[in-house]
Amino acid sequence: xxxxxxxxxxxxxxxxxxxxxxxxxxxxxxxxxxxxxxxxxxxxxxxxxxxxxxxxxxxxxxxxxxxxxxxxxxxxxxxxxxxxxxxxxxxxxxxxxxxxxxxxxxxxxxxxxxxxxxxxxxxxxxxx
Numbered sequence: 001x002x003x004x005x006x007x008x009x010x011x012x013x014x015x016x017x018x019x020x021x022x023x024x025x026x027x028x029x030x031x032x033x034x035x036x037x038x039x040x041x042x043x044x045x046x047x048x049x050x051x052x053x054x055x056x057x058x059x060x061x062x063x064x065x066x067x068x069x070x071x072x073x074x075x076x077x078x079x080x081x082x083x084x085x086x087x088x089x090x091x092x093x094x095x096x097x098x099x100x101x102x103x104x105x106x107x108x109x110x111x112x113x114x115x116x117x118x119x120x121x122x123x124x125x126x127x128x
Contacts, residue, residue, distance in 0.1 A: 059112055069109040079106040 069076050081104040089098040 063111065069107065069111060076107050080104070081106075 083102040083104070085100040085102060087097055087099055089096070091097065
């Protein structure tokens with residue numbers, strides 16, 4: 001489960017160019033995607049209310065990244081994507097080659113559920 005620890009650290013530090021977090025709420029699956037520079041995280045938090053980062057840190061306080069996502073031993077579906085960035089050191093004599101790849105893995109962990117009732121709605125329109 002070393003990969004999950006890396007992914008969680010990258011989400012916390014916001015160092016990924018692309019991150020995807022899946023959550024389950026009342027039987028529905030929600031997916032939140034962000035790309036650096038194109039998604040503005042919630043910066044409007046009222047005084048005394050936790051920020052989005054604080055909520056994520058709270059979720060991860062007792063999180064054990066060494067155990068599988070499902071406690072009932074059911075298999076976890078993992079979407080795998082491999083992007084080949086470059087071919088190098090091609091040898092037709094030995095029939096060998098080297099490649100640089102990105103290996104992306106994505107799965108949903110129900111232990112990281114988002115409770116919608118804890119979120120706040122920031123309204124700027126005084127007529128509402």
